[in-house]
Structure formats: structure tokens, C-alpha cells
Amino acid sequence: MQLDLTTTETIRNSLVYASEEMGIALRNSAYSPNIRERMDHSAAIFDDEVRLLAQAEHIPVHLGSLPWGLAKTLEYCDREGIDLEEFSMIMVNNPYLAGTHLNDVTVIRPIYSSNTLVAYTANKAHHADVGGKVPGSISIDAKSLFEEGVVIDPRYLIRKNRFVSSAVTALSSKSRTSKERMGDLKAQTAANITGERRVLELVSKHGRKLFRQACAELLRKTEQLMRLRISTIPSGTYQAQDYLEDPDGHDIRLQVTLTISEERLKVDYTGTDNQVSNPLNAVYGVTLSGVYYVTRTLTGDDVPANHGAFAPITVHAPEGTILNPTFPHPVAGGNVETSQRNADLLYRAFSRAIPDKVPADSGGSMNNVMMGGTYKGRDWAFYETIGVGLGARTDADGIDGIQANMTNTMNTPIEEVERSFPLLIKKYELRPNSSGRGRHRGGTGIIRSYQGLTDNITVTVLADRGRNGPRGLFGGGRGAQTEVNLYKRARGKTQKMRVPVKVTLVLQKGDVIEIRTAGGGGYGKAGTREKSRIKADIENELVSPRLILETC
Template identity: 40%
Template sequence: MDPIALSVFSSRMAAVCEEMGAVLRRTAFSPNIRDRLDFSCAVFDADGGLAAQAAHIPVHLGSMAYAMAGVIRRFDWQPGDMVVFNDPFLGGTHLPDVTLVSPLFVDGERVAFLANRAHHADIGAVTPGSMPLSTTLEEEGVLISPVRLYRAGRRDEAVLQRIVSRTRNPRQAGGDFAAQASSVSSGVHRLQELVGRMGMSEFRAALAALNDYAERLVRAALVDLPDGRWTFTDYLDDDGQGQQDLPIQVALTLDHHDAHVDFAGSADQVRGNLNCPLSVAAAAVFYAFRCLMPEQTPACAGAFRPITLSAPEGSLLNARHPAAVAAGNVETSQRVVDAVLGALAPALPDRIPAASHGGMNNLAMGALAEDSPWDYYETLGGGMGGGPHHRGRSGVQVHMTNTLNTPLEALEMAYPLRLRRYALRRGSGGAGRHPGGEGVIREYEFLTPASVTLITERRRHAPWGLQGGAPGAVGENRLNGELLPGKVRLEVAAGDRLTVMTPGGGGWGGS
């Protein structure tokens, strides 16, 4: 294709995803989707290969790209169908991330699929916020194997009720599902318009050209990297069930224009919920390499062709059903990025930054009283690692998440909470020629009794520095001033105060 026409086509495809996201944000009921923007939207080709995505959440998008083809093959698709699923072992990530996907047919022929994935703060787990300290998948909420939510445009009420009846607030859950369905439908209509303007043959040719272009860009970027094999090991603090210092071991092989990442030697799957399906590990690997690619590289399946990975079955990064996986998506994925970047650092000393805060600092909470139910979940930012050419940013989300912080006004308006303090954690960034960014301090006062679950990392193993830079400070969690474990479930009374202090980023270069 003409390069200008191809660029315009790529932008139009991405715009479809952006519009889907705008519809979802404006129609969702829950602050988790509406305010934190914990969702992602994408377009896939007729066989489930990634065709385009919005700049949403890497762990959502990379895992969908890795696993959507398997979901597509499970159904005899018809116009107006819409499938819902969250099964981590069949293309999902963890149970709160629920995916809706619908086909686009033009003149009776299947052309593409439109999908979104959104985090539901209540998916019926054993504790409010649906991020429990679980040991089995069953404890994490309702498991949705891929099933039709809509058939020929008509919603299957029995399927919807089976899901929302397990939640503490079925009305809000139903509203979020309706918002997701509206978002997908808007994408179907918008892409149908695009195909109608282009014509079927030109659309398919453009999609093939886009994938080939992405592959050429990635292979050209890999050629510029030094050939060789590099290893690195990083550690997760603990699984919340007594197992500590869990290794994520990477062997990275760069061979001219191909890259392979092998996780042999990483920890076996654990009793706690740091396990993840291979699709989540793949999302982290794809993200790490995407950071090395030219900015104009299209986000499509062609970009992933030169990159492969492997992890032993039954390991932390390729867990077997029914392993608990709630935190694998949010914490283990972040440590995979740290390990891959750590392996790349000797090969690319002038490009790789020090470790960032290395987690999502997960906080889930909700009502103890059944007559006034509420569920809330949020992730907190921290310090970004300093790099060869810049100091780290402070108080930001990094790597596998791309959500916003919940504005304190929205938090206090929706829930019986008061935010007493929200500030940068001065002195938490690692020292260096380019210091790491600062973590944050966020202090909550509970106005009613509540259940609270914390799943946090980098409370034992600090974010590492590079090239002589100092590590960032580890994080801390405190209830009424008393130090808490990194992973804990507790009940709080009205007037109690919870303070989360997130890690800083590592420093780069000797100061």
C-alpha cells in the first residue's frame, strides 16, 4: 500500500478502539471503570489476530492478543452474537477482568471481531472488592467460560442473571455489562462503516499490509540489538500464604531479528494467588519489547511475530487450572517486566531504566453489612525508575497498568470513606545521577466498618537501581500506625485509618 494510505488506515483502526473506550467510560456505572479507566478495547481480524488497539492497559491487550484466536475457534459465529468470558485459562487474565467480543459480518462474510475487557470491582469473590487472598480460583468469584451473552442481537437474560446474581450489587454490575455491550456494538457499527467505504478486498489487503509493516519494523529494531544470551532473576516478596522470595528467572536470546524469552528456573506455581496463565506472561514480554520499538509501530499481530516465549507448565508463569490467579495479573506481570528489562540492561546499557515501583499496590474494600453493600478496588501509583537520559517520574502507574488514580472527590462521593492524605512520599526514590521517582502516600479513614484486602509487592525486595544508582525505598502499609504485611485481609472499624506508602523507583548512574 501507499505509505500515507497505510498510515491513515492504521489511525482509523485505532480510532475505532478509542471510540469504543469513550462509549464505555461514559456509560459505565462503577467508578472503577468510569473514573479509573480500568478497561481496554481492541479490534481483531476474522481469525482472532490483533488488528488494532487503543492506548489502554497493556496486560489486558497483550493477553487478548495472545489468546483471542483460541476463543474465536470455540463458536460458530452469527451476526449479532456477543460472547462473554473471564476464564484465565481460556484467554482471560483474572476473574474481575470480563471480556465481551462480537463479530462483524459484511455481506454474510465474517470480517473482524470487536472486543473490550473491563475490571469489575465485584465479581462475587469471597471478600469485597473481588481481590481476595485466595488459594483456589473458586474463591475469586464467578467463573465465566466463553458463552453467548447475545444471540443474533438478543440478550440471554439467564446468562446475565447467572453472573450478576453472584455480585453484591447486581444493579451496578448489570449496568457495567450493558455499558460493555454498548461499547462493543458501537465498535461493530463504526468498523462496518470503514469496511463499507473501503470495500472488503481493500480492507483485507490493508490489514495484511499493516501486519507486514509492523513485522518489518520490529525485525529491523531487533537487528540493531546485539546478538547473545542474557539472564536475570528478580523476586516476588511472597504469595500471602507463607511462601517467600519467589524467583522470576529469565533467559533472553537475541538472534539477529528474532527474540526468545525462556522462564525455566522460575518458581513453581504457589498456593497463593500470584500464579498467572501464560497469556499474562506473554503480555508482559510483548510490552517490554514494545518499549524498544519505533513509536509508529502498529499495535497488531505482525508486531509479535518475531518474539516468542516459553515457561514450564505448572510454574508461576504457566499455572495449571484451578490455581488462584487474582494477583498474577496485577503483580506477577509487573515482575516479569522487571526481569525482562533486567536481562536487557547489559545488552542495552544506554536505553534501559532502573526498576520502577514494580506493582499495582492493590487495595480492595467493601461493606461488612449486607443491608448496605458497596465494593471498591483501586491500584496506586509509585515511583518510576530513573533512566540513562531522565530522572524517574513520581506518583505514576507504570508498565502493565495504565489506569488513573481515583479522584478523591469521586471516592468520597461514592463510598463511606474520607481521604485524609494524598501526597508524594518524599525521599523514596533511589539516589543516582538520574534519581528514581517518588512513591505516594494515601491515607483513608473509614466512616463505617469495612472489609479490606491489600495485595502489594516490593515490601521486601526493593526496586533495583542500575549503573551504580541506589534502589528505591520499599513500600509500607499501616493501619492506625501499625505496620501491616504486604498481603493481608482485615476488618476495620469506623474511624480506623489505613495508610499505603508505595515504593519509589530505582536510581540510574552513580551520583
């Protein structure tokens, strides 16, 4: 059978849906609310040369790092004599090999047809607790990777289609919620087997030779399309700077230079500050994720997400900087916060070249909330992120209250929070007056507050944009800064205390922790906003009349 365009596209779309089906299997099989409800997981399929063939539209920070992480993991296995044999699976969470942070456990399955390797399936899922200093495992002050939780180098999770019990306990025994860890690991293996089944169906239908030819062709065509899209961006050099807020009070500089020429994009982070002694470092895989994500959003959603789309892009992040730290610097916050700042930074640089396609800053934080303790004789750990306002665009307001850029999770339903944990959601609403003013306003942030229903709940909040609000573009105003408030009852009165956006504290029964997330930056001058839009904002209680008068 000869390869034709129809066959290539059929195989490409079949692989894309197979990766989506992997995600469905993982979600439906998972034990923890973080995966089952928030869908904090990702899945992808690779060819036998470790080139990305297809990925589900899951979590950008996972997906961009999976190709880098798979290659690093296989290099480690080859070096250490770990054979990826048929009917096996490998697990790893070491971020310097897997590409994100310790909570994200990667599981890899080699796929064989007639004793010949034809592909890999891989997925990554955020386990709500992997040990470490605090419940949820993402601390604000860890000095080493080993303080953030259990570090697992690549090892067999499955051999001959049977679980390796020592691998399961390597993770579960270090977690405060061991039963969840075992259940979620099993869900990850189910996802890989689902993807394997679909790949083998394609190989059986089309033959191994034609399948490989089709995979090579779809990557070639994707690269050709991406080169064409890059060529439409004006050639030149474009720079930007942005800042991340260190817990000690100073700002950490991120700097990027984009060079566009001859259908290629070069990204250089020279000038970025050195790695730090807290968890805001982002491993190189996370940095790649930001580049791939932003580039894809600006070059058209018809460009498939595979190896071909990334081939014309080169990225240099000097080793020893916050965007390419050295082992064993802590990295938990780099995956969730520094990744967001990197996205804003890249958009800012691209705005110099294609201003009509780039939004203002988003809320710029995943607003991570970790809680845990002991309740009714059992340990528990809770993790979620909270949405923000998206930045406004040249032709539209920013979206209100949504997970932005490098995250793409759902919220945790209130019913699930209150059913599974000793918590009561006191408030969950859009945050008035948080959007950046402009011809098009930024999206509004969110207010979400939690009341403890038992004593001694350890809470960690890891957020950003507490000092430097999201910036607008072309005269647009800044979005509101992130705020974290603690409410405590004392002598019959409720006392409100403003606390840092990066903080660990202890709630007693009845205490409330409230997170007010940042709004998106505005686009264009506020005085040019249409009166009908202003009226709608006031009627929807998103903006107060007083604030409108102050900014017009």
C-alpha cells in the same frame, strides 16, 4: 481499486482511532467508578483470522493478553459448538481462556458484512466485584480459582442483538454489587457496537477485498519494522533474575533468558519457580503481555501495536510454573503483581544488551486496595490501585507518583471515593525520601490513606516490594520499600501498627489504613548528581538534606 500506501495507512489509523473510540464509549457508558473514573478497561479490533489489527493505548496487561485470550476463547467455542453468529456477543472471564483474572470480563463481537465475517471487536473491563472470599474478589490466600469469584466460560451475552438474561445474571447474581455489574456489561456491549460501526464504514468505503488486503499489508509492514528494530539490539544471550514476595515470607524466583539473533527475539522462562498455592500465579496470557509491553517500549513508539509487532517474538514459559500455571490454580494476584515483577525482570535482562535505553526498577507493584461491606442497607465494593515511582533512566529522573508498566489507569478522584463509598481520604501526597539515589534519582512513591466511616469494613491490600526494594542500575540506589500501616483509636490515643503488604483486615469506624508505595530505583552513582538537581529536590521536599548527606 488498487491498494496503495496511502490507503493502507488511512485504514490502519482509522482502526486505531476506532479502538480508541470503543474505549471512550465504554468509559462514558460505564456505571462503576472503577471503569468510569479509573478507566480500568481496554479495547481492540481483530481481523477474521484473529490477528490483532489495532488496540487503544489502554491497559498493557489487558492488551497483551487479548490476542491470546481471543484465540483461546474461539477455540473453546468451536469445540463446544458455540457459533459466533451475526448480531451476537460472547462473554468470558475464565482467565485460563480469557487471559488475565476473574475480575476482567471479556466481551467479543463478530463483525459480518453481507453475511461474511470480516473482523472482531473485543474489550476487557475490570469489574470491581465478581464474588469470592473478599469484597473486590482479589484475596491474598485463595487456594483455588473458584474461591476468587464466579468463573464464566465462553457463553452468549447477546443473540440477535438482544441480551441473554441468564448470562447477565450469571455474573450479577454472584457479585456484591449486582447493579454495577449489569451497567458495566451494557457499557461493554456499547463499546463493541461502536467498533463494529467504524469497521463496517471502512468496508463499505473501500470494499471487502481491499479492506482485507490493507489489513494484511499493515501487518506485514509492522513485522518488517519490528524485525529491523530487533536487529539493532546486539545479538546474544542475556539473563536476569528477580523475586516476588510470597505471603508466607519466602521469595519466589522469576528467571528469564533472552536470545536475540537474526531479527528475532526468543524469551525463555526456564528456571522460574513452580506455581504456588496462592493467587500470585500469572496465566500465560499475562506473561505474554509483559514480553510485548517491554519489547514495544524498547523498540520505538512508531511500531504499531498489532499482530505484526509480535510475530518475531517467541515465548516459552514452562507449564506448571508461576508464569504458566495449570487450571484451577488461583491467579488474581498474578495479573496485578506478578505481571509487574515480570516487567522489571525483562528490563533487567535487556539492560545487559542496551543499557542506555533501559530504566531502573519501578515501584514494582500495582498496590491493589479492595474494600467493602454493608452501609445504609446496601452492599458496596471498592477497588483501586495506587501509583509508584518510576525507575530513573540514563538521561532523566524517574517520574514521581504514577501508574507504572503493566497498569495505565487513572486514580480514583477523592471526590468520587467520598461520594460513592463510606470512606474519607485522609492523605494523598508524594512520599518524601522514597526515591532511589543516583546521578538520576528514581521517582517518588505515594502516600494514600483511607478512614472508615462505618464499622466492619473488610480491607484487602495486595502489594509487593515490602521486603525487596526496587533496584537501581549502574550504581543507583534502591527505592524505598512498600509500607502498609493501620491506625486505630484506643483509650483516647491513636496506635500505629505496621502490617504486611499482603493483608486482609477489618476497619471499624474511625480506623485508618495507609499505603506508602515504593519509589523507583536510581541510575548511576549518587555522588555524580548535579547540585542544582539536589537543591531542587530539597526545595520540593522530595528529599531531606540529612538523607542527601548520608548518601553522598
